[in-house]
Amino acid sequence: MVAVIKTGQSVRRVFHYNESKVSEGAAKCIGAENYPADHDKMTSAFKINQLVNQLELNENVKRGSVHISLNFHPSEKDLNAEKLINIAQNYMSEIGFGQQPYLVYQHFDAAHPHIHIVSIKVKPDGKRIDMQNIGRNQSEAARIKIENDFNLVKAQGREKEIYNELKQIDTTSVQYGKIQSKKAVSRVLDFVLDNYQFKSLAQLNAVLNLYNVSASRGSEKSRTFKAGGLIYRIVGSDGKYTGVPIKASDFYNKPTLKFLDKKFVENKLKNSSPGTRIKNVIRNVFQDNKATLSQLESELDKMGISMVKRLSSDGLLYGLTYVDHITKHVCNGSELGKEFSAAAISKNCSVSENEIKNRQLSPEIKTLLEIQEILDSKKISGTGLQELIHILTEKEFYSGHIPKEFKRKKKNRKRKGLSNN
Template identity: 50%
Template sequence: MVAIIKTGHSIRNIFNYNENKVKEGVAQCIGEGNYPVDVDKMNLTMKLNRLLKQAALNDNVTRNSVHISLNFDPSEIGLPQEKLMDIAADYMERIGFGQQPYLVYQHHDAGHPHIHLVSIKIKDDGSRIDTQNIGRNQSETARKEIEKEYGLVVAQGRKKGEGFELQPISTAKVRYGKIQSKKAITNVLSVVLPNYKYASLPELNAVLQLYNVKADRGSEGSRIFKGGGLVYRILDENGIPTGVPVKASDFYNRPTLKFLEQKFPANKVAQVLHKARVKSVINRALLGNSVVLSGFIGALEKEGVNTVLRKNTEGIVYGITYVDHTTKSVFNGSALGKPYSAKGILERCGTTAKDDHKVVVKKNDVSRRITESNRAKAITNRQGAPPMNSLIKANGDSAIEKLADLLTQAEQAPGYIPGELKGRRKKKKRRGRSDNP
């Protein structure tokens, strides 16, 4: 079992998120804790008001809501609701929320069984429950004990990389029309936003676009841009927005532009620890006898780093961003240094900004041709033009052009005098004249 705890400013938003899932037919409210009546006898207003009234006992607590998800192994898909309710009650008791009012929702919109618990941090006497480090301390202890008592699949000891995370890009890309747009975008945002280290909106989009999602501010003259708004859109396979955009404020955790901008400074500091790894991966990818941009990108992917190229309307590459899925860090190329920028990488690959599929000759072939070319020039200086077969061998496909130049040029440059024929010229003094005027 994996437990995830999130606190928030609005119990109403968390409640609406789960109830909307119920309306969509992908969830159901299976029970409650510390309510005066059973959940099947309550309407929406009764469910919500119980939480709002107790939360109002302490207005000084701004983050007063708690949203917990308990995630089970995919093999445990058949857990009965009675057992899920028992697990929820035991878990809440062990983390100090046993006396709090809470609602339990079972969701069916993921590849593994899971439940959501909606509650508040304010006790009935108005005091606040301290949730500092609750995930690392109380929750971790409760998880281990519950796994053992209920015979659940143990989360600890999973192989590295396993868990309830976003699937590989090839299988997790959002396809418009496959599932409801808001749900599809939520699945991506719920993993990317809290886990990846991005210090700007373009860096965030470098990750989101790998999954066919984009955070869009609109054009500079648009009403949404001027108002500091943000929408999330699904992209087709060509990166073109499709379908109806979803406002950031419509998601339960409200991933608005303001929310993201508050995360940028901390993420920028966290990125510093992982710069060296990305640089090292890039440098290794550029080693070897040949360097081709497509091969460079493929080599990075094997190391868990995706490369996002930015091109203008003419197809010219003007930017590059690296997404390291191992450290969950995102770097604009220029932030790593000039050699790692789009221009630097294209130069190191011997590729133009527009022709990013140009095949580059092997480095040892370049060295050999330079050496033979220099040797041919030396022979020419000493003995004149070399034989035709030597010229062709030394210069490859351009031999005919160079041969034509040699045959049509003057044998000696104007005013040229061989060194052997040069002698000392003695000045003759003219009679009756002095050298000094």
């Protein structure tokens, strides 16, 4: 079992996320603990109001919502609703939330069985539950105990498997309709916005593009840009937009520019020194060999890190963004330090023959490379090389007969003090 704990500012957003999954047929509410009635006897409004009213008992708690997912191995097919409720009750009790009101949702939108739990960190008496290091301490102990008590598959080494379950959008299947496109984009947004620590729109797009999605403000002259709006598009394999653009306000969780600006600030505060794992992996790659850029990209990918390259129109590398799918950190190269910037990486990487051929070189550079190739093939050096340079740079002189038609007419020059008349 893998447990993932998230806190946030809006319990309504977390609640509506799960309820929207229920309405789509991708989830089912299977339990409501510490509520005055069973989950199937209460309306949606009553469920959320119970959480909101208790949360308002302590106005000093800014991040009061708690969203937990418990993920199980795909082979565990015997996890019915009753067993999942028992697991949820044991887990919440072990981490100190046994007396809190919480809702349990069974989701069916992934290859592995999993449940989502929605709760709050304010107690009925208004006191706040301390969640400092809860994942490392209480949650880890609860996981081990539950795995043994319920005979579950051990979680060791499975974090990467769970985190990398999201697949790219199949662009061929969503280009003809907005509804299908919206569901596909919504799934990507749910995963990326809740997990990755991006700090700008460009960094968010570095992640979204990996799943064939892009967030755009439009051109500076567009109505969307002037109104501070945001749209989401599906990106085809050729890098061009496909399908119908979808306004951010059309999604249930409203991932607007205003919402993202708050996310940028939150993510900057979460970790003052992000990218430690990224730096260590890159240093290890360069420790033994001088890898090419493509080899570095391949080695990073093996470690769960995507290297997103920004290229100029000439095909020259001018920027790098690293996306760590394990720690969920998104960092620009320059943000990590000079040695991880595009300029330093390009300098440290050896260049393969294929990479040279694939670059869009200027005509002047191509000519110089062709000359170098000729010199190498003819083994020209020393005096021979100097003679060749002299021939290539010598001014042309022609002493033969020039037809009258091509001769320039001489101008009569007026000499000083003399008249031409």
